[in-house]
Amino acid sequence: ALRIVRTKPIGSQIRFRTLIRWTFRRPQVQEAITPRDIAVIEYHLRQARKSVELWENPGVKDLVPTAQMRKWEETKVGRWTRKAGSSSSSSVQG
Numbered sequence: 001a002l003r004i005v006r007t008k009p010i011g012s013q014i015r016f017r018t019l020i021r022w023t024f025r026r027p028q029v030q031e032a033i034t035p036r037d038i039a040v041i042e043y044h045l046r047q048a049r050k051s052v053e054l055w056e057n058p059g060v061k062d063l064v065p066t067a068q069m070r071k072w073e074e075t076k077v078g079r080w081t082r083k084a085g086s087s088s089s090s091s092v093q094g
Contacts, residue, residue, distance in 0.1 A: 001048075004055050012062040016055065022069040023051060025076075 005016045033040055
């Protein structure tokens, strides 16, 4: 699914990445599913497949992530990018 991001306009790639990460890593979904919930797992796989097919459409150029998605991105995923950015800037100064 992350390959789709490269096919989208540069300005909207970050928003697509946020949406895709949120879709596949949502904490409320991961916590609720157990390995024995086969029907639930199959349902989420079908939903994810449909979403990926929709995003692959060349007509889909941009989207707007919700505030909850952006907040999750900043707290969960953004921390890794901040660490990487801060280590490179400190090595330049030192």
